[in-house]
Amino acid sequence: xxxxxxxxxxxxxxxxxxxxxxxxxxxxxxxxxxxxxxxxxxxxxxxxxxxxxxxxxxxxxxxxxxxxxxxxxxxxxxxxxxxxxxxxxxxxxxxxxxxxxxxxxxxxxxxxxxxxxxxxxxxxxxxxxxxxxxxxxxxxxxxxxxxxxxxxxxxxxxxxxxxxxxxxxxxxxxxxxxxxxxxxxxxxxxxxxxxxxxxxxxxxxxxxxxxxxxxxxxxxxxxxxxxxxxxxxxxxxxxxxxxxxxxxxxxxxxxxxxxxxxxxxxxxxxxxxxxxxxxxxxxxxxxxxxxxxxxxxxxxxxxxxxxxxxxxxxxxxxxxx
Amino acid sequence: xxxxxxxxxxxxxxxxxxxxxxxxxxxxxxxxxxxxxxxxxxxxxxxxxxxxxxxxxxxxxxxxxxxxxxxxxxxxxxxxxxxxxxxxxxxxxxxxxxxxxxxxxxxxxxxxxxxxxxxxxxxxxxxxxxxxxxxxxxxxxxxxxxxxxxxxxxxxxxxxxxxxxxxxxxxxxxxxxxxxxxxxxxxx
Numbered sequence: 001x002x003x004x005x006x007x008x009x010x011x012x013x014x015x016x017x018x019x020x021x022x023x024x025x026x027x028x029x030x031x032x033x034x035x036x037x038x039x040x041x042x043x044x045x046x047x048x049x050x051x052x053x054x055x056x057x058x059x060x061x062x063x064x065x066x067x068x069x070x071x072x073x074x075x076x077x078x079x080x081x082x083x084x085x086x087x088x089x090x091x092x093x094x095x096x097x098x099x100x101x102x103x104x105x106x107x108x109x110x111x112x113x114x115x116x117x118x119x120x121x122x123x124x125x126x127x128x129x130x131x132x133x134x135x136x137x138x139x140x141x142x143x144x145x146x147x148x149x150x151x152x153x154x155x156x157x158x159x160x161x162x163x164x165x166x167x168x169x170x171x172x173x174x175x176x177x178x179x180x181x182x183x184x185x186x187x188x189x190x191x192x193x194x195x196x197x198x199x200x201x202x203x204x205x206x207x208x209x210x211x212x213x214x215x216x217x218x219x220x221x222x223x224x225x226x227x228x229x230x231x232x233x234x235x236x237x238x239x240x241x242x243x244x245x246x247x248x249x250x251x252x253x254x255x256x257x258x259x260x261x262x263x264x265x266x267x268x269x270x271x272x273x274x275x276x277x278x279x280x281x282x283x284x285x286x287x288x289x290x291x292x293x294x295x296x297x298x299x300x301x302x303x304x305x306x307x308x309x310x311x312x313x314x315x316x317x318x319x320x321x
Numbered sequence: 322x323x324x325x326x327x328x329x330x331x332x333x334x335x336x337x338x339x340x341x342x343x344x345x346x347x348x349x350x351x352x353x354x355x356x357x358x359x360x361x362x363x364x365x366x367x368x369x370x371x372x373x374x375x376x377x378x379x380x381x382x383x384x385x386x387x388x389x390x391x392x393x394x395x396x397x398x399x400x401x402x403x404x405x406x407x408x409x410x411x412x413x414x415x416x417x418x419x420x421x422x423x424x425x426x427x428x429x430x431x432x433x434x435x436x437x438x439x440x441x442x443x444x445x446x447x448x449x450x451x452x453x454x455x456x457x458x459x460x461x462x463x464x465x466x467x468x469x470x471x472x473x474x475x476x477x478x479x480x481x482x483x484x485x486x487x488x489x490x491x492x493x494x495x496x497x498x499x500x501x502x503x504x505x506x507x508x509x
Contacts, residue, residue, distance in 0.1 A: 118423075118432040125428065140427050143497055226379050228495055229419060231443020236496060303380070303497040306504050310378040 002042045008051035012207060016177035018047045019205040025049055027070055028104040030097075031113040039123035040130070055108075055209060058082070064214030069108030069207070073161070074099070076107060086213060088221030088240050088319070092164035095225045098232050108208040111162055111172070111188070112200065115155035115262075116234055117145065129153050129197060142298040144236070147305055149261035153192040154298065157199060158234055160225060162189065162264040166256035167240035168217040173210040174202065180209065189263035199262065217242045224315040225258070226307055235259035237308040239291075239315035243274070250274045255291055255316075260308055267291040270312060279320035281313075288312035322395055322460070338398050362461040365468050367391035369410070371476035372448075375484045380500030382481055384414055384448040387473065392455040394463030399454060406452035406469040413473020415442050418493050 009015040019025060023045035026032055035041035049055065055070040058079060065086060067076065076082055077094035096102055096110065114120070119127045119136040126132035137145045137154040145154040165185050172188045173180055188200050195201070202208070220243040227233035238258035244251045253274040257265040270291035277283045288309035295305045322328070328335035336344075370388040375381070387410050396402045419440040423432040433439045452469075474492060482488050487502040 116437070118438060119425075122430065122432075125430070136425070136427060140425050141423055141432055226381075226496070228381070229440050229443065230445035233440070301497070303500050307379065307496065307500060314378065 001036055004043055005045040006048065007045060008048040010051060012052055012175050012209065013177065015047055015049060015052055016175060016205045016207055018045065019207070020045075021204050023047055023204075025207060027106040027109040028072070029109075030101055030105045031109060035114060035121075038121055040121060049108075049207065060085075064212065064216055067107055067211045067213075069209050069211070070106045073097075073102040073105050073107065073110060076161075077102060084219065085216045086168065086221065087219055088164045088167060088217065088223045088242060089161070089213070092160045092223035092225075092240065095160045095223060095235075095238075107161060107211060110159050111165075111211075112202065112208060113158055115199065116158045117155045120155065127153075129155070129192075131197070137298070139299075141300055143300040144234070145298055145301055146261050147292070147295040147297055147301060147308070148257075148265050149191055149263065150296075151192065153196060153262065155192075155199075155262050156259050157189065157261065157263055159264065160223065160235060160238060160258060163238060163240040163256040163258040164221075164223045165211060165213070166264045166266050167221065167242045167254040168213045169254065170211050170213045172208055173212065175207045175209050176203065177205050182212065185211075185264075186266060191262055218244060220245055220319050220321075222315045222319040224311055224318065226311050237304055237311045239308070239311040240264075241312070241315045241319040243279070243316075243319045245279075245320065248278050250277055250279060253287075255287065255312060257291060257308060257312065260292075260295070260304060267293075267312075269293050274316065279316060281317070284313040284316040285309070287316055322397060325396075325399070327397075338400075360461055362394055362459070362463055364394075365392065365463045365465075367455070367468050367472060369413075369469075369472040369476045371473070371480040373477060373480040373484055375481060375499070375503070377485075377503055380496035380498075380503060382418055382477070382494055382499070384418070384446070384477060384480075386449040386451065387414070387476070388451045388453065389469055389473075390453040390455055391465060391469060392457075392459075392463065393465040393468075394459040394461050396454050396456075396465075397462065402454055402465050403452040405465045407450050409467075409469025409471075410450050410452075410473050411442065411447070412470045414446065414448070414477065415440075416470070416492060417474035417477040418442070418446070418495070421493050 024043040026046050026048045055068040057068045059066040073093040073096050083090040119125045128135040146156050170185045171182045173182050223240045225235045225238040235258050240256045242254040253271040255267045255270040270287040273287045273290045291312045292305050292308050326335035327341050372386040374383045389406050425432050
């Protein structure tokens with residue numbers, strides 16, 4: 001590992017002032033240390049965010065729910081009230097990695113983590129996202145890469161929590177060094193055509209401070225994650241569903257997919273197949289098929305398309321229970 | 322060995338392997354002897370049975386139970402023999418469903434030189450494993466080191482065929498390989 005300066009600022013303004021092109025933020029460190037040990041991140045300075053107070057609260061109020069950026073995934077999964085009122089979010093947090101990682105990993109870090117693409121993570125492969133000339137997944141082994149969102153970089157966003165938050169219309173509070181702003185989470189993530197070298201709108205000195213969800217998602221929300229290995233794995237595909245039901249009929253629906261695109265992928269088409277109908281095997285399957293409209297398989301990942309259909313179908317059926 | 326216990330020739334007393342180990346001194350036991358070819362035999366053999374569940378919506382294979390019957394000749398330390406069988410079955414399951422060294426044809430590099438994408442089964446992948454030591458009054462030792470890992474992947478692949486009518490000839494059997502064949506009903 002390259003030598004680096006370590007600072008532990010007392011407040012957000014100091015933390016932001018210390019960040020920059022060559023200085024990275026340390027929350028749980030689950031992703032940052034992985035990148036540093038893989039040799040793909042070599043910051044001259046590491047800025048610990050955990051010394052800043054006030055970022056670890058889970059607050060319920062009339063407007064909804066606010067979760068501080070340093071709240072861990074275990075705390076979200078273990079909150080009985082989140083599980084009751086924002087069930088899909090608790091399920092998504094619980095689906096991440098392992099208990100040890102969830103004890104340390106933060107919700108802010110989970111949203112801001114870098115991709116797992118094995119070309120990106122290899123320090124000796126100079127891929128497009130790292131400033132190189134080509135995306136190696138195009139002609140290479142792309143079994144885990146995207147089927148939606150196009151190119152020219154073909155990663156999938158690795159976060160489980162992100163699709164759940166997209167389905168809940170969450171927003172992200174960002175501190176820019178002087179003031180805070182709140183961005184709807186769908187506008188937080190960026191496709192490669194807008195941002196090739198990163199995955200979200202954050203400038204180098206900006207810090208995610210909180211997630212807000214308003215109003216409550218309710219109990220008819222789920223997160224279903226399909227993976228090769230149940231014990232500890234990234235999603236092959238995943239689906240986050242939020243339904244508002246009245247008299248057995250869907251009044252509102254939100255559908256967001258993970259594992260299929262460079263961002264958590266909201267599917268308005270799937271949502272429109274659910275609204276105004278009862279949830280049945282047929283309507284759930286129709287929503288699944290609508291969710292993959294426009295999907296384009298790469299050479300090794302065609303299986304993701306029927307898998308995504310089935311994942312949305314199962315998640316919709318579970319959300320209605 | 323006499324009736325599964327450790328005995329001394331010419332004496333009546335015999336102790337189980339566990340009881341003998343309890344008598345070992347803290348600093349260990351030093352002994353000297355000579356290899357006696359009369360004490361060993363060849364002919365290691367075994368067979369395994371696997372029960373699987375295949376999720377037709379995800380293409381995922383869950384191994385529910387493996388019965389592993391192994392002939393190791395005379396079993397001296399029965400616990401060690403059963404543990405070795407357990408370990409071999411777990412490794413065989415890994416071979417069947419998870420392990421794959423992935424090489425990139427463009428660059429010649431290994432794409433998964435790590436525990437993240439070179440996948441080994443974890444606790445949630447574990448089946449019930451029933452090791453069976455095949456007893457037939459053997460008085461000579463054969464061995465158990467390598468054999469338990471050999472049949473498992475084949476048993477699992479055969480069980481997948483029994484469940485779905487689909488043969489996957491190329492390990493590991495992943496959702497990516499299985500789901501298209503189940504979905505299209507192409508079978509073999």
